[in-house]
Amino acid sequence: MADLQDEPHSVGIGAEDLPAPEVPASALDRAVALLSVHPVADGCNTLVWTLRQSPYHDIDTPDVNVDTDIPRLRAGGVGAQFWSLLVPPGRPRAEPTGDRAVSDTLEQIDVALALVRRYPDSLRLALSADDMADARNRGRIASFLGPVPGRTLTDSLGPLRAFHTLGVRILAPAGAPWAQDDLTAFGHEVVREANRLAMMLDLDGCPPAVACEIAGASKSPVIISNTAAAALNPHPANVPDEVLLALGEANGLAMVTFDAARTGDSLHAVADHLDHVRAVVGPNGVGLGAAFGTDPQGPHPAGLTDPSGYPRLIAELLDRGWPESDLALLTWGNAFRVVRDTEFTARRAKVNPAGV
Template structure:
């Protein structure tokens, strides 16, 4: 390691000791559900956990001071099943926090995050990934907020009846009328509207009515890697005008143009054979053959830094953050293999000329600002209007 790189890494560690790094998205709760049935007696997060990218020692080494834990449930779950499973995931996160009180602390507000960090704890916030989790009910939305959920990603990979996803065939052309009620109610509650996973048209519709800053909890820059999960420049500029933040993800297919091209090649081969690219068994079988002549390219830490820099150039350094999506993806860029690797990314940015103030904003200052503004907007709106009681009989109505 060069002396310059070593000095940058020392500075990165120092910044992370003094300022909370707040990551926008981590899927450890679903990994614990899949691998251990959600039974925390079967897993010890105070040591290495096989098959995960996240545990308490690695969070500490990575300088993580705040984490949005995702209470993701698959989009194939609908109605009561989606709500029940989401509640079980919230319960799992709350039990995890209670089980490790010397390391984790619950956080509902920006002040809670800073207080936890000052006490040497990792502030633990909750984000729900996908509007299917509310089953077309504003009452369920309110109850999720009461249970600690502080952002809702409006869709996951599939459309919901009131909003189009980035990775599904468009139905509404954006946000439906009930979706607008969801956004209004989220602002009244002080719950952040998360636009990762939604179609660009949906995001534009949200930004057209937003009363508080939004966030993209785990997305990249479309101009750097042309993937529908990434954010086009016009939306980055509108996010900046809204006061929001785009938290850059580490998912290789969203990060690396070479990796994206490889995936498109695999999907073209599936299509050539008349197979559904979303069929896991078919995809795995074809991929095993495809790899023989088409080695899978590796994404890199430097490519993630390229996304961070692009968002900062287009939206401004006040509107970029980090949302790794650890334990939500099978593969990660070289140099960012687990949650211990954040200092290396900060060091890379420092070597590219980033100042300490810009790094402090990136790692947590920007999302803390968004939380505080959303809280202030909520206080105003809650005094002005009653809880919404929109008709959910036709959530997609125009």
């Protein structure tokens, strides 16, 4: 019998020597990772109006009186922001008309430009898709100006061209005399000129028939900067499926709001609206337009009371089975496409003016 000491010894492997099992990343971790590559392009923030009332407010530090500041935008993974130049719904001041509408809008533009100049390390004025991508690559938030109200245009396209020169890239026809019951002859001129200037058309607040008409008349994709599905909540500001279908046919974009009155008072309710819009329009036609920028006690759903809540929403959609490719479109890709395609339309107009 061989000496036991000559037998080879098997080496025992203890539990402490085994590699630690790979722990699946949580949905929230995956959401944060996704937003680091595909940040949110938010279609609506009314902070400009708030700053116009409080011109010395500093958004570099959190403030309990305002729901939007740079730290919370960064915490939420926001990489592009459309700064609305409209009077927010429910404000005590009525929408101005006539010459007052133009001067009021110019004041809003002035505040927006001052905002971007004041925070050059965090914000960058965006006039194009290239600016949008460059801002993301440099760690800044691409800042688009608009929409401006269509009621500033009565019988002349001059104000529209002037707004474009000042950096505005979005126009909202709602409330304009040329886009009330139907799109008038002048309204068609406005649509053509907006297409030629590479200005997006925001159909938020338009009657359904007019929204469908503008979507069909525009050569560029149209957007609804903050909305929700009327099929889930018959709020008067929400859009019916017929408008969503028109957006889809026009390669447009419906950006879902975080207004609790329009969606319901929970993160899950907002996700339900996103599910519905995606089902009707497809993954290429859904985006995000939270409508932050005012008093944080406003009607925002629980879990989405400020921009830092975006990762939680993306985590909820991951849990619902949204593929990361669709989420990348939701957060960044669809908004970027609409901006880019709007520019392509304008370039074609320069080559073939009769084609727009």
